[in-house]
Amino acid sequence: MPRSFAQMARSAEQSSRSIQVSKEPPQESPLTIHTLGDGVLRTPAKRISKVDESVRDLARDMLRSMYAAKGIGLAAPQVGVHKQLLVIDLDPENAAAPPMVLINPEIRSFGPGLDTYEEGCLSIPGVYLDVVRPTTVDVAYRDEMGRPQRMKADGLLARCIQHEMDHLNGVLFVDRVTDELSLNAELQDHGFRRADVQSIR
Numbered sequence: 422m423p424r425s426f427a428q429m430a431r432s433a434e435q436s437s438r439s440i441q442v443s444k445e446p447p448q449e450s451p452l453t454i455h456t457l458g459d460g461v462l463r464t465p466a467k468r469i470s471k472v473d474e475s476v477r478d479l480a481r482d483m484l485r486s487m488y489a490a491k492g493i494g495l496a497a498p499q500v501g502v503h504k505q506l507l508v509i510d511l512d513p514e515n516a517a518a519p520p521m522v523l524i525n526p527e528i529r530s531f532g533p534g535l536d537t538y539e540e541g542c543l544s545i546p547g548v549y550l551d552v553v554r555p556t557t558v559d560v561a562y563r564d565e566m567g568r569p570q571r572m573k574a575d576g577l578l579a580r581c582i583q584h585e586m587d588h589l590n591g592v593l594f595v596d597r598v599t600d601e602l603s604l605n606a607e608l609q610d611h612g613f614r615r616a617d618v619q620s621i622r
């Protein structure tokens with residue numbers, strides 16, 4: 422049946438507004454972000470079979486929590502939810518730049534180059550350490566409307582996607598740190614236990 426102009430306009434508006442949240446950091450985070458040593462961070466996330474309003478509600482609350490914590494990314498396991506969902510906003514000061522929501526992301530290929538970058542993590546506050554990762558990635562995922570998407574990313578976006586996808590697999594950036602001396606010092610300085618790191622190098 423042909424759709425009316427009003428129906429099409431409503432559908433277009435719903436789809437473009439589906440995940441709009443204010444970037445103003447809220448006084449209180451809607452969700453608790455778990456920290457290193459908490460077992461929930463080590464539990465692999467499950468695929469999302471249906472992208473519905475409950476998934477979009479979770480994505481909105483994750484974005485608000487990310488803005489409250491002044492981060493640029495957040496993965497569902499960090500807020501104790503074992504679902505393959507992550508949010509990213511590399512431009513949180515720019516209200517006009519839409520955040521990204523990636524559901525069931527899969528890295529299809531890595532580029533040949535490697536980069537070193539000093540990463541941080543909202544689940545390991547205060548700890549910043551160098552991590553080596555591929556410079557570019559090609560990732561397939563569903564967006565917040567359940568539509569299949571494909572994206573080639575480089576720079577900070579590629580970095581952030583890999584960091585957040587590690588969270589979906591129960592891996593933390595400290596597991597990838599090769600400078601053992603700096604790792605031990607940073608963890609101690611910020612009150613975290615070396616025994617909670619699961620080195621994968």
Ligand code: K1U
Nearest residue numbers: 491492493494495540541542543544581584
């Ligand atoms: O997953 C997370 O814990 C969020 C993490 C994302 C990330 C940062 C840096 C490299 C890779 C992944 C953060 O947002 S930590 C906070 C942070 O480092 C940062 C905040 C604002 C601007 C730039 C970095």
Ligand code: ZN
Nearest residue numbers: 541542543544
């Ligand atoms: Zn993190």
